[in-house]
Amino acid sequence: MTIDHVNLGRLDLNLLIAFDALAIEGSVTRAARRVGIGQSAMSHALSRLRVLMEDELFTRMPEGMLPTPRAKALIGPVRNALAAAQQILLKHQPFDPISASRTFFIGMPDSIELVLLPKLLAVAQKIAPGIILRARRTDRFQALDQIDGDELHLAVGEFNQGGMHHKRRGLFKANYLCLFDGTQVPIAGDFTLEDYLAYPHVLLGSITTKPHGVVDDALAAIGRSRKVGVTTEHFISVPYLLKSGPMISTCVQPAAGIFATEFGLNAKSPPLQLPNIEVSMLWHASYDTDPAHQWLRGLIVDILS
Template sequence: MAIDHANLARLDLNLLVALDALLTEGSVTRAAARIGLGQSAMSHNLARLRRLFGDELLTRGPRGMQPTPRALALAEPLRATLARIEALVSREERFDPRTAARTFRIGLPDSAEVLLASALLAQLTAAAPGIHLRLHNIDSARLLDDLDADRLDLAIGLGEFAAGQAHHKRRQLMTEPYLCMFDAGRTGLVPPISLEDYVRLPHVLTSLREGERGVVDDALAALGLRRSVVLTTPRFLAVPYLVARAPVVVTMLGRLARFFAAELGLSLSPPPVALPDVAVSLLWHASYDADPAHAWLRRQILYIAREVAAG
């Protein structure tokens, strides 16, 4: 498609930067601070944007400024366009991890933090001392929204997540089998655990979502069976200490279970029901595809995950 250069030359591209800041922040004041303008200048930009698009774009509501449907439709193509422009003008800049200075925000559950973060931290301190990480708890229900709103640069998720859209990029890092973990003395069991004992014992459930149902419950339901979940927690790291002090069983990621069992003298067993392996995936927004620092960090995480998967 031919570009109408004369028409495009009349457009102040800084207005698009202002629009992205307004849609990201939902506030004239915060958008102004984000790009270093005064509030009155940002208000003037919003007025120009409204004339340009023939739409209010942001309207005042009970919870502050709310985007109109037209603004919501503009948000993703606008961000992708600005990211391409940024990559275009900085393309000649070479990324050198030894001298780069940048902070990345990564959302992940504590199980993935145990599996991957220590090796990633060691790699960064050795090869990229100016690259810093800020780790955040993950909320699977709003994960894609956090990536869209640029609250996270990357996310490491377990299992299935919402399918997302074309700009939600995903790369599988590894798959994890399940193992059962329990205290042999408190439960009176010797591995492998039987289906009868598995159903009889009270269970601890780790879940990042609300509710007391997981993949184990679906597998048992297919056999016409149920278990009793006495405690549910989103914190994987608390589970081994709960299991070590009570006659309960937990079904969790295999590598974590092996690590904790060795540390606390707990017993392991394959689950007595067929369970699918858990996919561990890396997720990011397509706006960062061409970002050299972002791409470098993704490669480090992928390499470390392969090392972990290899044992």
């Protein structure tokens, strides 16, 4: 690629830094605070960016400064360029876990958090006491926007979408277990489909939509249906609900196994074919060569793979 030195010379690297901060914060005041400059300086940088890019870039709305289509298209490339400049010019020091001080925001559904976070925290406290972990609940619908907005440094879960600026690594394939309280659901011997459909079910999902999940799709394929007795958005509520009455819940592994052990629940393989879930890590390409980020990803691979 030939470098257009004349026109590129008009560009101040600080303007790209200001653009990235505005894209993350959606506020001139917060972006200025993030960069460490005054609000007037950030406003001036935005004005210069608008002239340079020949676009409004960010429009003031009640919910904050929203990026225009042109700005949205620039967010990924600008962040990648800044990351590359940081790698080349600042020369990352080798990452030393024992002396490092860093905060990581990690997004995951609570079924993954239950399995990963206690183990990750236990290891980090021993070998990297200065590392702070901030867990945030997310899912495959929210994670991409949160990663692009730098609200998350890393997400762990089921992801089947992503752009060129997203990196992904598979961790494991998860299946399901059916859980119930054997004192209230007296099923002896084989666990049949008729047993499965004889009791109301606890469904993990949004309470704002029609109760429906992967189990309902599988049942519909064979002309059957189930009764959903209760829906909850909180995975940790499931074992308590199962203890409250004669109900069944179909939960993803390995969290289901933890519930069975900790709460004395019966666990059976589902009496119908359900698709496996592929659990992956997802992160922004700008963090791909960051030594601290690489260390964190390696730690998660060791724990979950």
